Amino acid sequence: MPGHQPADGEQRGEIMSKTGTGNFFEDLRVGQVIKHATPRTITVGDVALYTGLFGPRFAVQSSDAFARAIGYPRAPVDDLLVFHVVFGKTVPDISINAVANLGYAACRFLAPVYPGDTINAVSEVIGLKENSSRKTGIAFVRSTGCKEDGSKVLEYVRWVMLRKRDEKAEPPGDHVPRLPEAVLPATLGDACPRIERAAYDLALAGSPYRFGDYEVGERIDHVDGVTVEEAEHQIATRLYQNTARIHFNQFVEAKGRFGRRLIYGGHVISLARALSFNGLANAFHIAAINGGRHVSPLFAGTTVFAWSEVLGKAELPGRDDVGALRLRTVAAKDRPCADFPLKAGGEDDPAVLLDLDYWVLMPR
Amino acid sequence: MPGHQPADGEQRGEIMSKTGTGNFFEDLRVGQVIKHATPRTITVGDVALYTGLFGPRFAVQSSDAFARAIGYPRAPVDDLLVFHVVFGKTVPDISINAVANLGYAACRFLAPVYPGDTINAVSEVIGLKENSSRKTGIAFVRSTGCKEDGSKVLEYVRWVMLRKRDEKAEPPGDHVPRLPEAVLPATLGDACPRIERAAYDLALAGSPYRFGDYEVGERIDHVDGVTVEEAEHQIATRLYQNTARIHFNQFVEAKGRFGRRLIYGGHVISLARALSFNGLANAFHIAAINGGRHVSPLFAGTTVFAWSEVLGKAELPGRDDVGALRLRTVAAKDRPCADFPLKAGGEDDPAVLLDLDYWVLMPR
């Protein structure tokens, strides 16, 4: 079991410290598989709290009746709530000693999750590369979320820069995995049952625009902004049982790099997704995340705005019920997005928080 | 579908903006029926979060066992949670461009709602009157909340002052509906099954006082006060999927009329209702809201107190199980209510937030 090595100076007499320290860079080996604590039954309680924290309005996730009408057995759990729960489980083993979260890739949603399902998570180390400083290294990890019967609901790769416990520890050799620039459309849709297009009520869903109404290159300002409070992001991040210290501990962070608690990057993703309802109301399912960058950190008191661009469109093999839009959604801080901020003089616009590249499904 | 007119300057090339702008005054016609997004399955998760946000203690809504003993199949959802969910749905279509919410009338609860029920909302425009400035007009709307089988759970009228998109748009002619001063007692009680008076346990319910113990003119100080935090009202208002911008966007509101986020008026109603338990513990069901005024705005950091007066009493035709009290409940800010603040020198007392006139049912 990883993360239970005694930390320096923590042994007292004969007793080994019971406190987990998490993995440092040199604790990982390519091919290593880590089974994460804690299994989690997702309930309608989690769904309600997620609604209260972000305010998503997508009809499929909001209404059992709407979901049943189009072919789901009931309303599925919001895709991002599933993502955050799986991600949260990986934190104590993978990123508790991270200097930085560097990126995501190849994230696919593989089965719908319903209230009552229990989610576990497992990670495999797929790459390691020590940095030239020898103080840190980059670990590439594929994490998988499963239901209690072992069926997969989600998988994704992320890479993080990890501290070494001991600078002199032997480098593992460089293994950098090849990661896809984007998830292939042919592999999308496993988490979306065949839907009854005729039963999909556009008025209830909140928009008249179907898959066919969007064009590549089209940009959409999501208009509204929402201000984030400390209590909100803390409640959300604990709901996912994510223990990353930087989100919760003002005593320590007051002396840290930012002087304050850093908000979990996934919080921005969920805020942007909820804001994107205004313009993308029928993008009812996130099928995959191709990649994403947390361009700058978010702190409480900031107001988050968002806009999206249609990067691509794809039909799914054998399916005439839904099509896939490839979207870039950009979140910005304290800055309305009517002019679609992204770059400023070749650099990232300083207001940009998030630049997310993902596939959504829409009814055709 | 209303609210998807392209906004000025938002068309880019051939593509129509996908962003909903909501209706402006001239978009509405008397007799127009608007089916609102998003259907919402209310769950025990919503109930728990509502409890955490307001702390109501009415036994019927708190305990399945208590509710079953007196004749409900299980604990019904708090009446105000149902109201807020229905109200929230109407916001994007009815009041997103409102200058002010002017009033409510004729609000009746028509059927109990239980966890698992899915709620939809529809509104009919029943009146329009342009203001002499020609910049705004008043719209009167009857909104109805329904279960998935179409049965009604709630209806109410509200009127709002709406901006015009174009000052030169033709006035619609004046249609001002006649609204009742109060809901007639004979029409109350549809959302309350016949209750077993003998099984209604006064000790568990928290008060020895039944319908017969209250007198017209009696006033009750609810004693306690509760301070509101930004995170609390934002979580509550998002729980209802209410998107009114003024509640969430500090970046914009900092430059606005108040310099800060305005708390949803329904938040005050729920706070006052929860406080009213102390003195009205057996007023277990709100049967109707006759009218109400948000006398002054509420902001985070304020402490809300409340008091009530019995305005009237009524028996319900054919029912000896419950009687109806007509109540005025007044909420005040940063001011204990032992002396029942309401008016000051002919004007509204500046501490008063809310003056609500409604019918509750109590066991006889």
Add this chain to the structure above:
Amino acid sequence: MPGHQPADGEQRGEIMSKTGTGNFFEDLRVGQVIKHATPRTITVGDVALYTGLFGPRFAVQSSDAFARAIGYPRAPVDDLLVFHVVFGKTVPDISINAVANLGYAACRFLAPVYPGDTINAVSEVIGLKENSSRKTGIAFVRSTGCKEDGSKVLEYVRWVMLRKRDEKAEPPGDHVPRLPEAVLPATLGDACPRIERAAYDLALAGSPYRFGDYEVGERIDHVDGVTVEEAEHQIATRLYQNTARIHFNQFVEAKGRFGRRLIYGGHVISLARALSFNGLANAFHIAAINGGRHVSPLFAGTTVFAWSEVLGKAELPGRDDVGALRLRTVAAKDRPCADFPLKAGGEDDPAVLLDLDYWVLMPR
């Protein structure tokens, strides 16, 4: 029904005030039994909100699948959530007029609680002792939480210093009950079904350490700290329907002893318990609380840390599935606990918030 005596000056004409004032010292008699309002059905919604507020990660309470595998019918409700709900019910009758909560003893968890169970509470006055000032007295109360069928889930004794309404009221005579220093191990475990040790998955549970791995005298730093926000403790305390004014009313508390809202003592207990996962992940059930002191008050903005010491170990008669650890868990404010703060020069260390003595069960 207690607590509905008219308060001084609150009678208006013929009408008795409907507002409950709670019991003062002289309202209580040894042997008196008080049935508390409000019965409460605990749901998965409450569980989710509790998770969001505290972030506990114990596998048994988090996962229906994990709980079922070891012998529960489903995931039980967190022990402390049950405690807080029962405690909350006693507040309006027992401690609304308290000057101070003085202590706890003899707290035992007697049956697991599952979502859907309805909890009631009853208290018996088991001791009274007037203080020499004659302005206050100490009341000893045994409170019991029951399911709707009357079966007990929890009992505990607490003692509080209560105001007298009338200084001249006759003293009741001194009755001070004998209270145990600790709950006897032989009486532990009623709320824990026989568990399948072989099915208890240590990797999923988050720690390799079983009962046998802990030694008396061992101390564990739980490492992490969490900063508390006003919205968080208010939401938690309302979730328990705890009405103690000092937690909610900034208008009054601004002029009070601390100048601000005091956080419910149980909030610290839940924070410390959640932090204790790191080092005590397999301590999946709190079987009893021997006693506890709130050493200093907690206010919003403070960061809470915790450490634990193993005070004792006990086998349970007839059970080879689980063993009991007697723990001291200490919470401290704005102070990491690597050096286990407790006393400073014979006095309490000024950083200490809580000193809790309790029994947990662990798989053998």
